[in-house]
Amino acid sequence: MRVLERIGRTLLRVSKFLRRDKKAMAGAIILFVLLVITAFPSWFTPHDPSAEIYTPGTGVSWNHLLGTTSFGQDVFSQVMAGTRQSVLIALIVGFLCTILSVIIGITAAYTGGWVDDTLSLLTDVVLVIPTFPLIIVIVGYVKSAGFWLMVFVLVFTGWSYGARQLRVQALSLRNRDYLLAAKARGESSWYVIFVELIPPMTSLIVANFLGTSLYAVLAASGLQFVGLGNINEQSWGTMLYWAQNNEALQTGLPLWALAPGVAIAVLGSGLALLNYAFDEVANPALRPVRATKIKAVS
Amino acid sequence: MRFLTRRIGFLLVALWAALTVNFFIPRLMPGNPAEAMMARFKGHINPAAIHALEVAFGVNSHQSLVSAYFAYLNDTIHGNLGISLLNFPLPVSTVIARALPWSLGLVGLSTIFGFIIGTALGAISAWRRGGLLDNVLPPVFIVVSAFPYFWIGLLSIWFFALTLGWLPILGGYSETVTPTLTFSFVLDILDHAVLPAFTILITSIGGWILTMRNNMITVVAEDYVRMARAKGLKPRRILWQYAGRNALLPNLTGFAMSLGFVISGAILVEYVFNYPGVGFLLLQAVQSEDFPLMQALFLLITMAVLIAIFVADIATALLDPRTRTN
Numbered sequence: 001m002r003v004l005e006r007i008g009r010t011l012l013r014v015s016k017f018l019r020r021d022k023k024a025m026a027g028a029i030i031l032f033v034l035l036v037i038t039a040f041p042s043w044f045t046p047h048d049p050s051a052e053i054y055t056p057g058t059g060v061s062w063n064h065l066l067g068t069t070s071f072g073q074d075v076f077s078q079v080m081a082g083t084r085q086s087v088l089i090a091l092i093v094g095f096l097c098t099i100l101s102v103i104i105g106i107t108a109a110y111t112g113g114w115v116d117d118t119l120s121l122l123t124d125v126v127l128v129i130p131t132f133p134l135i136i137v138i139v140g141y142v143k144s145a146g147f148w149l150m151v152f153v154l155v156f157t158g159w160s161y162g163a164r165q166l167r168v169q170a171l172s173l174r175n176r177d178y179l180l181a182a183k184a185r186g187e188s189s190w191y192v193i194f195v196e197l198i199p200p201m202t203s204l205i206v207a208n209f210l211g212t213s214l215y216a217v218l219a220a221s222g223l224q225f226v227g228l229g230n231i232n233e234q235s236w237g238t239m240l241y242w243a244q245n246n247e248a249l250q251t252g253l254p255l256w257a258l259a260p261g262v263a264i265a266v267l268g269s270g271l272a273l274l275n276y277a278f279d280e281v282a283n284p285a286l287r288p289v290r291a292t293k294i295k296a297v298s
Numbered sequence: 299m300r301f302l303t304r305r306i307g308f309l310l311v312a313l314w315a316a317l318t319v320n321f322f323i324p325r326l327m328p329g330n331p332a333e334a335m336m337a338r339f340k341g342h343i344n345p346a347a348i349h350a351l352e353v354a355f356g357v358n359s360h361q362s363l364v365s366a367y368f369a370y371l372n373d374t375i376h377g378n379l380g381i382s383l384l385n386f387p388l389p390v391s392t393v394i395a396r397a398l399p400w401s402l403g404l405v406g407l408s409t410i411f412g413f414i415i416g417t418a419l420g421a422i423s424a425w426r427r428g429g430l431l432d433n434v435l436p437p438v439f440i441v442v443s444a445f446p447y448f449w450i451g452l453l454s455i456w457f458f459a460l461t462l463g464w465l466p467i468l469g470g471y472s473e474t475v476t477p478t479l480t481f482s483f484v485l486d487i488l489d490h491a492v493l494p495a496f497t498i499l500i501t502s503i504g505g506w507i508l509t510m511r512n513n514m515i516t517v518v519a520e521d522y523v524r525m526a527r528a529k530g531l532k533p534r535r536i537l538w539q540y541a542g543r544n545a546l547l548p549n550l551t552g553f554a555m556s557l558g559f560v561i562s563g564a565i566l567v568e569y570v571f572n573y574p575g576v577g578f579l580l581l582q583a584v585q586s587e588d589f590p591l592m593q594a595l596f597l598l599i600t601m602a603v604l605i606a607i608f609v610a611d612i613a614t615a616l617l618d619p620r621t622r623t624n
Binding site (some may be wrong): 257273 | 312324436443512558559565587599
């Protein structure tokens with residue numbers, strides 16, 4: 001019962017937050033639509049996305065909303081079908097990175113001593129090694145990174161920023177009275193960490209998840225664009241790869257190259273807008289000031 | 299002093315980690331990529347070079363992993379980076395030296411301009427909280443920062459080069475122009491640099507605006523800014539000399555990091571424009587499986603970034619006494 005009540009209250013708070021903040025609302029709607037497309041791609045693909053059976057290189061028409069590729073595929077269906085991979089990369093990499101960041105950052109801050117020193121050093125070293133060149137080098141040896149290798153590489157290089165942020169915040173909370181009180185009551189470390197330490201950090205953790213997801217989408221599509229992904233998978237990055245390799249821009253098929261980019265940007269903006277709104281929750285100083293000013297005048 | 303030794307220690311540890319990662323990645327990969335590369339190049343390059351490669355990547359050698367590792371560290375420290383396969387028989391260092399000026403010029407200048415413009419806009423929009431800039435810039439650049447930056451390059455090629463025909467599509471200079479130091483050649487280079495520079499500027503500026511704005515919002519609420527106002531100082535002086543200077547400090551490290559990244563070029567932008575810089579070279583090395591060149595480029599980029607961060611840390615400590623007491 002208490003759990004249900006808590007979930008209900010959280011949902012209420014989320015909906016209130018979304019209604020108050022236009023940026024967050026826009027971000028949430030975008031992500032919701034993309035999730036629906038991810039779950040039911042066949043509802044949104046009027047043609048078979050990989051079939052090369054239509055007149056190649058046609059422009060916009062009712063039958064082909066975004067024209068066709070020079071192979072005779074339907075661009076609109078390809079964009080819709082590519083949604084799934086980008087959304088999944090964003091969610092999975094974001095989730096795994098956040099879990100790693102929470103574990104490493106909070107362990108470091110809560111334990112202190114040599115454990116903190118070691119974990120912090122590890123975090124800082126991973127943080128300063130240039131991520132994108134490292135990813136290119138790792139994937140370069142394999143030549144073609146399929147979905148799971150991509151996820152692995154992005155998680156391997158993407159957790160450090162969040163771990164560092166979370167460690168700093170956990171450190172600042174560690175000596176607060178309510179935590180010391182919980183310890184003095186003789187609560188176990190697990191209780192202190194999960195019930196007292198993590199809940200106040202929720203907005204930072206969520207912001208971190210959104211930020212990492214955005215990084216994953218952009219990095220993965222960049223890798224696929226230069227041909228380091230699996231070029232036979234259906235995704236926005238590989239669409240861009242084929243468009244670039246067949247000189248879509250120069251041969252009068254700009255939509256083939258521009259549409260997947262817009263799709264990536266839509267997903268990215270959804271994540272970034274929500275992220276920005278969560279930043280404002282975590283740091284009240286950043287909230288818009290207009291409302292309070294008007295009140296002061298009247 | 300203790301601060302300095304700590305930073306130097308960290309620099310060395312990070313460098314060592316990068317070297318070690320560089321050494322072990324090809325050895326941990328499934329299917330031994332180095333052996334496959336060797337098989338492809340056998341017969342095309344001379345046996346001495348093949349042997350050097352075998353030693354470098356641990357193929358067919360009876361060397362133990364540990365002694366190979368130390369030999370590799372020793373070679374790298376002495377600047378012995380091997381021979382590029384893509385440009386055989388040129389040494390890797392010569393190939394990189396050729397690409398470096400292009401990246402330094404293009405990415406260096408656009409990074410610096412991006413930082414200056416973005417920081418100024420961010421400071422002003424925080425100063426006039428709720429003003430026009432403050433309402434328009436953040437949401438616009440949140441959306442822009444979500445675009446893949448290579449795609450902005452594609453869009454600008456399509457619009458400015460293909461549709462309007464104002465600027466060249468590809469390359470660092472026209473193939474018809476002889477590369478000599480004449481006025482027309484310099485003009486030609488600038489002509490080719492406009493679109494990639496514009497792409498980098500558009501995509502980098504947003505980050506500076508948002509971070510500077512956020513720093514500035516915190517700083518403006520400080521007592522010394524209120525004090526400066528109470529003293530009746532000119533708003534412009536408070537904005538730049540009091541608040542701006544302090545809000546800038548946390549951004550120094552970020553700026554230094556992006557200066558370090560100048561060496562790496564803007565990888566995907568250079569790729570889109572076939573711009574002959576370091577980033578394009580890295581992708582060429584990857585695509586033609588030129589592993590020595592790839593490794594050397596990764597090390598060079600890492601070293602540049604690490605040294606830039608080191609310099610920024612020292613500079614921040616000199617400029618901001620608060621960071622010195624750890």
